[in-house]
Amino acid sequence: MLDKNGIAKRIAKEVKDGYYVNLGIGIPTLVANFVRDDIEVEFQSENGVLGMGPFPFEGEEDADIINAGKQTITTLPGASFFDSATSFSMIRGKHVDLTILGAMEVAENGDIANWKIPGKMVKGMGGAMDLVASAENIIVAMMHTNKRGASKLLKKCSLPLTGVGCVKKIVTNLAVLEITSEGFKLLERAPGVTVDDIKNATEGTLIVEGEIPEMQLS
Numbered sequence: 001m002l003d004k005n006g007i008a009k010r011i012a013k014e015v016k017d018g019y020y021v022n023l024g025i026g027i028p029t030l031v032a033n034f035v036r037d038d039i040e041v042e043f044q045s046e047n048g049v050l051g052m053g054p055f056p057f058e059g060e061e062d063a064d065i066i067n068a069g070k071q072t073i074t075t076l077p078g079a080s081f082f083d084s085a086t087s088f089s090m091i092r093g094k095h096v097d098l099t100i101l102g103a104m105e106v107a108e109n110g111d112i113a114n115w116k117i118p119g120k121m122v123k124g125m126g127g128a129m130d131l132v133a134s135a136e137n138i139i140v141a142m143m144h145t146n147k148r149g150a151s152k153l154l155k156k157c158s159l160p161l162t163g164v165g166c167v168k169k170i171v172t173n174l175a176v177l178e179i180t181s182e183g184f185k186l187l188e189r190a191p192g193v194t195v196d197d198i199k200n201a202t203e204g205t206l207i208v209e210g211e212i213p214e215m216q217l218s
Contacts, residue, residue, distance in 0.1 A: 002173045002190045002215075007141050009034040009217050011100055011171050014139060015041055019097040020090075022046065022131060024114075025069035026102035027141040029055075032073075044096060046127040048087045051079025068127070088127065092134050099135035101128065103142045103167075105157040108183040108204035110167040112140065113159035132163030144172035144201045151203035153177070153184055174198050176215065183207055188215045 002010065008030035015021060015031070017039035023029050032043050033054045043052035045067040052067065053074035061072040090096060103114040115128050132138060145151055153170065170177045175198045176188040183205030189198060189212050199206055 001193055005030055005033075006190070006217065007171050007173060010176065010215055011139055011141055012036070013217075014169070015039070015098065017041070020044060020050075020095060021098045021100065022091065022096045022135070023052070023067070024099070024101035024128070024131070025067075028100040028102060029067055029069060029071060029073075031100055031141075044087070044090065045073075046084070046087050046091065046131070048082045048084055049073070049075065049079065050082070050090075051076045053079075088130055091127065091130050094134055094136065096131075096135060097137065099131050099138045101131065101138060101140055103140045103152070103162075103170075105152050105154055105159050106140055106142070106167055106170055106179075107154050107157045108179070110165040110179040111157050112138075112162050112167050113157040115162045116160045118160070128162045132166045135166070138163075138167050138169075140167050140170045142170065142172055144174040144198075151201055153202045153204050155204045174201055177206075180207065185209070186212055188213055190215055191217075 004027050007027050012031050012034035015035050020042045022044045032052055035041050042050055044050050047068045053076045056072055056074050065073055067073045103112050105113040167179050174190050174193050177184040178187055185207040191214055195212055
C-alpha cells in the first residue's frame with residue numbers, strides 16, 4: 001500500500017519530457033518532488049506561477065512564493081509569475097498537457113467530485129471546473145477509500161460534480177486504474193496489495209484482465 005508520497009511518485013512516471021503540467025491542491029503538489037532529473041517539465045499553478053520546483057527545505061521558505069494551496073514552493077531558473085487572467089487563459093486555451101487533481105469521489109464513467117461537501121463551508125469552487133472542462137489528460141491522485149473505509153471509486157458520484165466524463169486515469173494508495181467505457185480497468189496494484197483487496201475497496205465496476213503487475217516506483 002502506498003502513502004501520499006508513493007502516489008505522487010507513481011504519478012511522476014506519467015510526466016513526459018516537455019510537458020506543461022498543472023498540479024492541484026493536496027497530493028498532486030508532491031509530484032514535483034519526484035520527476036526524473038533527465039527531463040524538462042514546466043509545472044503550472046493556477047494562482048499564476050509557471051516553473052515550480054520541489055518544496056523548499058525547512059528554513060529556506062519564502063512566504064511570498066506559494067502555490068494555489070497557499071503552500072510555500074520553490075521556482076526553477078526561468079520561472080515566471082503572472083495574473084490569474086493569464087493563468088486561466090493558459091488553462092482554458094488548452095496549453096496544459098497534463099492536469100493532476102485530487103478528488104473526493106470518482107465515478108466509473110470518469111465523473112469527478114472534488115470541490116464541495118454539502119453542509120460544509122467552502123470559499124469557492126476555485127479553478128477545478130476550468131481545469132476539468134479544458135484539460136484533455138486528467139490524472140486523479142486520491143485515497144481509494146475514505147476514513148470510514150467506504151469506497152471513493154463509485155458507480156455514480158454522490159457529491160456535487162466538478163466535471164463529467166473527464167478523468168482518464170486514477171492513482172490511489174492501492175492501484176492504478178484507467179477509465180474505460182465498461183468501468184475502472186485495473187492496470188497495476190500497489191506493493192503488498194492483492195487484486196481482491198482492490199475489488200473489496202471499489203464500489204464501481206472493476207475490470208480485471210489477466211495477471212495484474214505490481215507498481216514499479218523506481
